[in-house]
Amino acid sequence: MSKLTFHIGGVHPDDAKLSHACAIEVLPLPPVVYVSMAQHLGAPATPCVAAGDRVKVGTVIGEPSGFISGYVHSPASGKVKSVGPRKDLAGHNVMHVEIEVDPEGEEWEEDIDRSDTLVTEIPTDHAAVVEKIKQCGVVGLGGATFPTHVKLNPAPGSKADCLLVNGSECEPYLTSDYRIMLERPQEIIVGAAIMQMVLGGCRCVIAIEENKPEAIKTMEAALAQLGYKNMEIAVLKKKYPQGGEKQLIDAVLGRQVKSGALPISVGCVVQNVATSLAVYEAVQKNKPLITNTLTITGDCLPASAQHNYLFRIGMPLSYIAEQAGGVPESAAKIVSGGPMMGKAVANLDATTVKGTASLLFLSKETTKRHPEGYCIRCAHCADSCPMGLEPFLINRLYKAGDLEGMEAASAQDCIECGCCQYSCPASIPLVDNLRMAKGQVMAVIKNRRSNGK
Amino acid sequence: MTGTFLWTVGILAALGFILALILFFIAKKFKVEEDPRIDLVEKALPGANCGGCGFAGCRAFADAAVKAPNLDNNFCPVGGNEVMKQVAQILGYEIKQQSPKVAVLRCNGSCENRPRINTYDGVQSCRVKAALYAGDTLCPYGCLGCGDCVAACKFGALSINPETLLPEVDEEKCTACGACTKACPKGLIELRNKGPRSMRVYVACSNKDKGMYTRKACKAGCIGCGKCAKVCAQEAITIENNLAYIDYTKCKLCKKCVAECPIGAIHAVNFPVLKPKPAPAEESKKEAANE
């Protein structure tokens, strides 16, 4: 099979999958967990428990407060200590539910199937499955944490003809998706088959980058064994940002999602492999999304301190770092997520959320920004932009405050992947400014749309 | 030879004449009738094109002022009453006197008061920084110190103090155009009454967290204890979201709240130092307030 990739731009950062050989370990629960109510894109959930309430593992503690919102479940059994604001990763106040974990043994909600037996039988009731996914609080675990049930429920009139399951994990360092593909391939494939059924039995492609040959082999074997129809594995070339929704669709199907449109407009739905696993657990095991896999890695960690952990939501990051051997002295920056698109951690006391994929400890040499130089018009930024934009131009227009120019240069299409800034030899902070430019243009477009109506 | 010469001159002259005719007719046809008073008003304005009045520039303001039935909604903060009097004279309108205002920073999170817990390493722009995270201190409301307000000020009235990393307002230069209030992503800068002889009392804090958290984040943060509100005879002080606010239209500058504040979050500026020695307690309070 010929190797596929997207057609515009892209960069090739060092792979640095240092923790690829570390099997997933289960983290023990800390004495207290803090569960954030803002674990998904959209409106934060409304807490539905009060201080003093007893909760079990899997009890609903947050209810959706809008169409694009989601349920939040308790990751532990114990007593709710308080419900109140707490600082998140970026230091902003977000509603959290503080739960004191029972020290002796945990109590699960009765209807959760905790056995390991693989359930391969696919249910056939669309609405029930979507409802279950919603009830279990499943969100996209590829980074954006978009509620999955909304994505699987395309607007009337649009129909999906292809489900893409994203196992490309194109960000350097991260290995959590790789590990679950190695360790739980069958569950992922069953999850994909469930989503395939929900979307009306369309084609399903599981896309994996070529730098993960083991994962490709394991997944192919599992697929052959399970023998689902209309499902295949596609091997992609290694290139960042292959895991971007629009890039993945371009790579696998050669279709371009129009500017401002959603993947469904070209008949595609993209889901991450971790989401697929969560869907499996939700539908077949009735288990809400309270766990995910995260990678502890970084260039200043010794090989022995690299880990892949199965964590529960609500664990403080500082607790996880401690379990992994503490924050190394040489770490200059802690990043949650990949080094290209992840967020720097401003507050290590923040807790894990559904979408937490990693904790990176990066050394100063790797991560410290170089002083901003002068643009030499080399056009590396434009060559690497996967959206075909001209970052140098948008940067200049932003500084000049030219809103119309920015819109004409399509600042609103920026996906903030970081390629331009990564490749800029003069270390110009392009993404910082482009993000602002995008925000300004989006506001103008939104305004125009609401005025037009 | 002479023929070529004559031809050249002739053709060019004819061409010039035809183009001149075209220009003449176009100028006639597309002539824009404009109220001559717009020019007069524009001349009276400071001409800084700062946008403080809410219009794109001085010309736009003049245009709006001439078309408006009165001057109630049009005021040039830079020119102040002086200029508005002239404008009113030109247009034959009455104006309401507005008391002059000045930009005031409602944050006192200097490096000393508010310890830094991480180092920001992005573009030196408050907007970018605010979009990324809450800031490099524990206070998610306070000044980010990248100087977007300084860049927005067209009058050079703002500068970042390198010691406190907070912007400082030069009262002489500040024209209360309001550009900085829009530039600050945290909304920390407020236009307040300049006050008699520039004397003002205000709360130099915007932290809405509970007192416990505020205290952890900043030594100079308002904890919302409400002592100032109790002591105020004018009922000018309100406490909302754990934060005191002094309504400058009601404040009579008695300074009782300044003495009462346990944190020193209420600042009283430009008051004359009393000749008879003030009580030692009050002095120390004042020092704290002025730092």
Next chain:
Amino acid sequence: MENKIVSPNPHIHTRTSTASLMLDVIIALAPSMALSVLFYGWSALMLLALGAGFCVLLEWAIAKWMMRKPQLFCPSAAALTGLLLALNMPPSTPWWTVLIGAIVAIGVAKMSFGGMGQNVFNPAITGRVFLLISFPQQLTTWDIPKGFIGGIDAVSGPTVLSQAKLGGAASVADLDLFRTFLLNPGGSLGEISGLALLVGFVYLLCRKVVKPWIPLSIFVTVAVVSSIFHLCNPELYTGPVFNLVAGGLILGACFMATDYVTSPMSDWGGVLFGAGIGLIVMMIRYFGSYPEGVSFAILLMNMTVPLIDRAFHRKKFGYGRA
């Protein structure tokens, strides 16, 4: 423990920097420089060292003392300008002309426009053209100094391009073009071997420092234009192969026209830019009063770069095919 850094994404950066890119170009010029030093001896070495050294010194001084922006100074970029300037001069050029050229290149063409990235004209070419106009005699005297390798049968005298200019295509008809391409002592330092230049250029392509479109477009245009004229009148107009290998075309196309700052940023813009250069070169060679026109052609096309950049944009994702 020190405070942790917080910054927006991305958190990693490529190892390529402006300085390393410039250094790559200098490395790509190394074969040509080595050959010219071998064949022209001390005078070539002196010109190269003087050009590079003086340009670096000058840029540092201007950035530091005149513009008060020491961060503008990039030693490898300044050295590259100096080397290119020296490579564009005959080996017998007196040393002081290089200094004047450097002042024009760095002082006038680069720093007075705002330094790094701001210049409209290629600094090295501006310097060379200034010298060519001011000191035509020194810049067109092709005495060959004694090199470290003796016994080469180079001739002092006019270059093949001058011969062609004076005597038409017939006067250079018996030239061994392949040898000229391999090794051709008798022109500017950098024109000694087209092969060495191309080897360097391939290195740049492999390192992804430059893209091939501008040189390719220049070569194709030169070949096409000269073929047409040559077919019309083979006695008067020189042929395509001659025009490709003679003079400074390869040097100009591969190393001067591809300068980041003064060339268009889009691929198709580069093609147009190259086509313009090729056309102007051939017009000057056939009809101008100078035997060679690469420098003038590049300078003229430099002026059009802002316009080209305005006209040519990249193909954006999500606007074309569905």
